[in-house]
Amino acid sequence: MSARLRLRRPTSARDGGPSVAASDLHGLVRLAGWATVGAVAVATVAAGLPAGPVAGVATVAVTVAGLALWCLALLPRVTAVPVLTAALVGTGLAGAAVDALHPSGPGIVLTCMAMAGLGFGVPRRPGLAGVAVIMLGAGWAEARASAHPLGAVLDLAAAAGFLYLAAAFAAVSRDAHTHSQALLEQEAATRAAREEAAVLAERGRLARELHDVLAHTLSGLAVQLEGARLLAERTGADPRLAEQVINAQRLARDGMVNAKRAVATLRGEALPGPEQLPALIEQTRLSGLPVMLAVTGRPRPLPSESGLAVYRAVQEALTNAAKHAGRGATVTVALTWTDTALTAQVTDAGGDRVTAGLPSGGYGLAGLAERAALAGGRLDAGPTAEGWRVTLTMPIPATAGPVPPQSQEARS
Template identity: 45%
Template sequence: MTPSRQWLTPLGLAMVALVVLTAGLGGTGFATGGPGLVNFVAALVFAAAAIPFLIRESLPPGAYAALTGLMALAVVGMRTADPAGEVIALFLLAAFAPLRPPRPVLAAVTMLGVLAFNVLQLSSGHSALTLILATDAGAAFFFLVGTLLRREKEQRLRITGLLQELQASREAEQEASLAAERGRTAREMHDVLAHTLSGLALHLEGARLLAQSTNADTRLLETIQQSQQLARSGLAEARRAVRTLRGQDIPGPELIGSLLDQHRLVSNGAATYRVDGQPVPLPPAAALALYRTAQESLSNVRKHAPGADVDVELSWRPDTVDLQITNIGGGGTHKPATDPGYGLTGMSERADLAGGTVKAGPVQNGFRVHLSLPYALARDQQPARFPSEPPISGG
C-alpha cells in the first residue's frame, strides 16, 4: 500500500460510514416503508458504490462511471426522502469524482447530481438561494480537494519512476564500466599468460627433440613430455579464463574430469572420479564454485600431499549438489583448518556467493574438502561478478 493510501482510503471509508450514519439518524431515518425505506435503500446504494470505487484502482473506466452514477442517484434519493438532510454525501461525491478515470465523464455526472440536488433544494421551499450557492461552493471546493490529491499522487508516481530510472542508469553505467575492465584485464592476461605459455611450450618441444637426438635418459624425456603437456593445459586454462572474464564459456562441473586428467600428468597417485545422480543446469555462480573448488583442492593435494591417491565424487541429490575431494597418503601434511590459507578461504567465499557451504578438514591419513550447494539457493543466485570472485591460489 502506498503512503497516501495508508490514510486516504481509511479516511474515505470513514466518510462513507458517516454518510450512512447521518442518513439513519436524520429526521426521516430508516424504516420498512415510505420515505424511511427510500432513505435506507439510497444510503445502502451509496455505500455499495463508494466502497469499491475507493478500494479498487484497476477497474475499467466504464465501471467507475457506473459507480459514480449510482452514488449520484443515491445522493438524490436521500435528499428526496429527507429534504432537511445533510449534504455530506454530495460533498463526498464531488471529492471522489477527480480520483478515477474517465474524469470528464465523472465530473459531468457529478455536476448533474449537484443540479438535481439544487432542484430538490428549491422545490422543498426550506432553502434560500444563498444556501444553494453555499452548497454548490462546497461541492466545488471538495472537487478541488480531490483534484489536488490526484495530482499529488501522480507527481509522487512520476518521482518514483524517475528515481527508478536513475537507479537503473547507474547500474547500467556500473555494468558498462565492469565490462570495460573485464575486457582490459582479459587482453592483459592474454598478452602475458598466453604468450609466455606458448613460448614455454616451444622451448619444451625443443628440449624434447634435443633429448631424443642425444639419447638422454628416458626419465628426462618423460619429464619433458609431461611438462610440455602441462604447458599446453595451462595455455588452454588461460584461454578459458580470458573467455570467462569476457562473460563467455564459464567453466562448470562438466570440466572436472579434465582437471583430473591434468592432475594425473604430474601425480603418481591414483585419481578416481565418480558422478552420482542426474545433473541439472546451474547458474554461473554455482557452476563456477564447483569447478574452482575441484581445481583448488587438486592443486592443494599436489602442493601439500604429493603422490597421494585422490577420490573425487560429484553427487546430484534431490535438493543439493555435493562435491567431495578426498586424498589419502602421499606423505604430506595439509594446513590446519585454523590456518586454511587463501585457497580454502577462496573456496568458502565462492560457496557463499552461490548460497552453499564448504567444509574442509583432516580425515584418517588424509584430507577432505566437501562443497554443498542447495538447488533452491543456487538457482536464485546471479552470475558471479569479476570484482567479487576470489583469486585462484595454490594454497
C-alpha cells in the same frame, strides 16, 4: 480505486518496491473513505426517517444503495475507469434522491463524497462528465426542497465545485510527486547501470591484457618445449630429461586452458562448477592420466562461489596427481550428494611418486582451503597408504531446491 484513486505506486528501479509516500497516502485515502460510510450511517440514524412508510423505506433503500456503490469504488480490485466513474456517479445521484426524499437527511454528504472521489480518482474528462450529471440531479433536489431554488442551487454548485477542484488539485500534486519519485529512481538506476558498465569495461580490458600476456607467452613456451624434446631425442639425452620436458609441455597446455578460463571469468561468463567436472576429467585423461568419476546422489544447485570452490579443488588435485603420482598411477574422483552437503574426494594410488620440483599450477591447497572456508566448507588433504587424498565438503543451502526421493549412482 482506479489508476488514480487506487494510487498506482511507482516501482523502485533498485529494490522493486512501491513508493513509501504513495503507499501512505493510499492508506489515508482509503481510511477516510471507509470513515465516511460510518458518518453517513450515523447521520441517517440521527436525522430519522421522513413521514410515511413509503418515503421511509425509499430513503433507507437509496441510502444503502449509495453506500454500496461508494464501497464498490473503495475496493482495491476496482481499477477500470468506467466502472469507478459509474459507481461514483451512482453515489452522487443516490445522495440527490435522498435529499429529495428527506431534505434533513445525509443526502448532501453522499453528493460531496462522490464529488471528492471524481476529483481525486477519475481522469478529467470522465470526471467532469460525472460532475455534470450529479449536479443536475442534486440541483433538482435542492431546488425542489428549498424556498429559494436559485440560491440553493448556486450554493450547492459553489460548494461541490470547490470540493471537486480541491480533490483534483490534490490528485495533480500526488501525480507530480509519484512522477518525480519515479524519475529519481530511474536516475539512480541509470547511474548504477553506468557504474556497472564501467566495471565491465575495465574487466574486459584486464581480460585482454591477461590473454595477451599469459596465453601468448604460454603458447611460445609450449613451442620451445617441443623443440627441446625433439633435440633431446636426436642427441640421445637421458630419457628422464625427455620425460621432464613432456611434463613441462603438459603444464604449459594446462596453463593456457586455465588462462582462458580466467579470461572468461573476467568477461563475466559463467563460473565453472561441478557440472564442468566431466569435461575436466576427460581433458586429464587425454593428457595420459587414468581418471574414474563416481557420482552418488542427485546433483543439486550450488551457489556460484561454492561450485567454483569444488571445481578448483578437483582441478588442483588432478594437477598434483599428474605432477607427482608418476607413471602407473590412477585417480578416482568421487562426488557424493546428500540433502545438506556435497563431498568431493580425489584419491590417487600407485605410480612411482615423482616428486621433482615442478612448478605449482597456481591453485595451491592452502588457498583452496581458504576459499572453501569463506563459502562455509572444509578442505582436508593428506597421504594415504597408496597415494594422496584431497576431500572437500561444501554445504548445500536449504533453498537449493527439493530433495529427490531417491539418489542415483553414476560412474564413468
